[in-house]
Amino acid sequence: MNIDLSPAELDFQAQVRQFLEEKLPSHYSDRVLKGLYLKKEEYIDWQKTLYQQGWAATNWPVEHGGTGWTPTQKYIWANECAEAGAPDVIPFGMKMVAPVIYTYGNDEQKERFLPDILASNVWWCQGYSEPNAGSDLASLKTTAVRDGDDYLVNGTKTWTTLGHYGDWIFCLVRTGRPEEKNQEAISFLLIDMTTPGITVSPIITLDGHREVNEVHFDNVRVPVANRVGEEGGGWTYAKVLLTHERTGIARVANSKRSLRQLKKLAAETGDGGATLMENPSFAQKITEVEFDLMALEYTELRTLAAVSTGKAPGPESSILKIKGTEVAQAIDELYVEMAGYYSLPFVKEQFEPDFAGEPVGPGMAADSAPHYFNNRKASIYGGSNEIQKNIICKAVLGL
Ligand SMILES: Cc1cc2nc3c(=O)[nH]c(=O)nc-3n(C[C@H](O)[C@H](O)[C@H](O)COP(=O)(O)OP(=O)(O)OC[C@H]3O[C@@H](n4cnc5c(N)ncnc54)[C@H](O)[C@@H]3O)c2cc1C
Structure with a gap:
């Protein structure tokens, strides 16, 4: 598969970078990059900025206000947003119910609901x-x-x-x-x-x-x-919605950013006279995750290519869901290992938007354990990973 970007795609990437540089407030990206929470109004504010740019609905058809981007453009967008620390678009309206409404809803429902979802009014x-x-x-x-x-x-x-x-x-x-x-x-x-x-x-x-x-x-x-x-x-509509949900859970771009950040921090973290990155056991674990992530990224690109031909993501989205969440949780575990005893104190207030004190420990240490525990959810929601394995057995392997 050729994943070199064409000149037009490089132009698009430059345009996205410029937009993020100009329009993404640093008080949002700082918090996202540290794994901290945003307020409801802040998520809405960011989504409205995307709406004004015409980039709110990257997965919708153009006739309903979607961007009409190619899979490669969507891939570039996801990677640049993750890298810059852009807040996630809350998926329930834009990525879940909207595809059901524009696919199965009547004209009245489309007119009534889609514009408000697009503009993040609801x-x-x-x-x-x-x-x-x-x-x-x-x-x-x-x-x-x-x-x-x-x-x-x-x-x-x-x-x-x-x-x-x-x-x-x-x-x-x-x-x-x-x-x-x-x-x-x-x-x-x-x-x-x-x-x-x-x-x-x-x-x-x-x-x-x-x-x-x-x-x-x-x-x-x-x-x-x-x-x-x-x-x-x-039931039919619910299943279509779930395939969209599962594809989104893979969060490859976020894992790439998270792993890169982990490697940087590990190279700065002391470990018995050397750095943690020089510890063979830790370095091996990082390399293993890196290989899995690379394979996952290629699988995601193949799925994006299929979706670009107008198909809803099929049972392959179960593969993305399983591997995507396994990789993300493996990275979470390495953060806890890197933070060591700094992962132990739990000061809940330091994760709130108005916390003015000093966080416990260096780098991402304070968030490592809460994030690890919170993200156990990823292999459960959207249909647990065990259920996804059953789907693959039946729908992909025909067993
Ligand atoms: C943080 C979080 C957010 C969520 N958000 C939403 C939301 O916004 N809206 C919503 O509707 N739902 C949401 N969910 C629910 C989620 O979809 C369910 O938790 C999930 O489908 C699993 O269902 P359950 O919790 O009832 O577990 P159970 O179905 O009781 O499963 C328990 C365990 O048994 C295993 N198991 C069950 N059946 C089988 C089988 N046939 N073969 C093999 N193993 C099996 C499961 O994998 C799991 O490990 C959320 C869940 C979490 C944790």
Whole structure:
């Protein structure tokens, strides 16, 4: 595969670099590069900057306001953003529900929802998982019972990432009769989070932060007009959305930046008269991760090439998800090893945007353990890695 950039692609890369240099505020990139949190308004502010530039929706078709970039341009964009420390685009609206709406939604839904997603006027969250339906998602129990022009929704969704910021939530709900096959009884609903009967309660994760939530629905009235596609067709749309989600989880560009930063810090970290980078055991671990990351990058490029022909990412996205999260977690582990005892103290406040004190230990030490623990999630969400292996067995290997 030839991955040398053409003159036009080099021009594009220069344009992206100039944009990031001029428009990415350093108080955002400093925090992102240190692995620290941004506020809700800051994510929105950055996404609106992208919108003004016409670069908000890199994965949408041009007719809906997407960039129409080639896979190589998207690859350049992701790498330059990761390198510069640009905040992640929150995926739930732009990368998850939007492709479902522009693919399966009716004209009215496209007109109503897509412009606000594009302009980051509305924060979306994902209501798939339930307390007893994660890997076995089709056994979900939240019901939507028809009542005139509305559905009455009852049930609980869980692990809803940033649901406490959510203006709208897209949900899988059970609309079918109990005797219907699980998958055929599921529909895809768009629900305004301000509707009476919705409560959001926090789940505090191991790093002490509120990132995930439970969302409870108690007789929530949702217009039938907010159902995307056919009643009972939700499972098909949900699966398309998941392939988009999984491809995004690979985060190759972020791992490349993170590994490069790790190598730099290890070359500056003392280790018994030499540096940690000169420690053969540590250097070998870095080299192994580097090889895996390189192989992953080529796999991602092949998937991008397939998507550029108009296909939704297929079951190959499961391979990206598994390897991408394994590589990222291996890098996290090396950060903890490098930080040594500095990874032990946990001062939660130092990860908040308004913390004015000195962080514990040098470089990335303070964040190494919280980040390691937090990122255990990556091999669970978007469908656990074990489930992805089952998908590969069936859909790719035909076993
Ligand atoms: C931080 C975080 C954020 C999340 N955000 C969201 C969100 O915004 N919206 C949302 O809807 N969901 C979200 N999720 C939920 C996520 O998709 C589920 O946690 C995931 O699908 C696994 O489901 P579960 O937690 O119920 O685990 P379970 O399904 O109970 O699985 C438990 C263990 O058993 C294994 N296992 C289960 N079945 C099989 C099998 N058939 N073969 C082999 N192994 C199996 C799993 O791999 C896992 O290790 C999030 C999860 C996390 C951790």
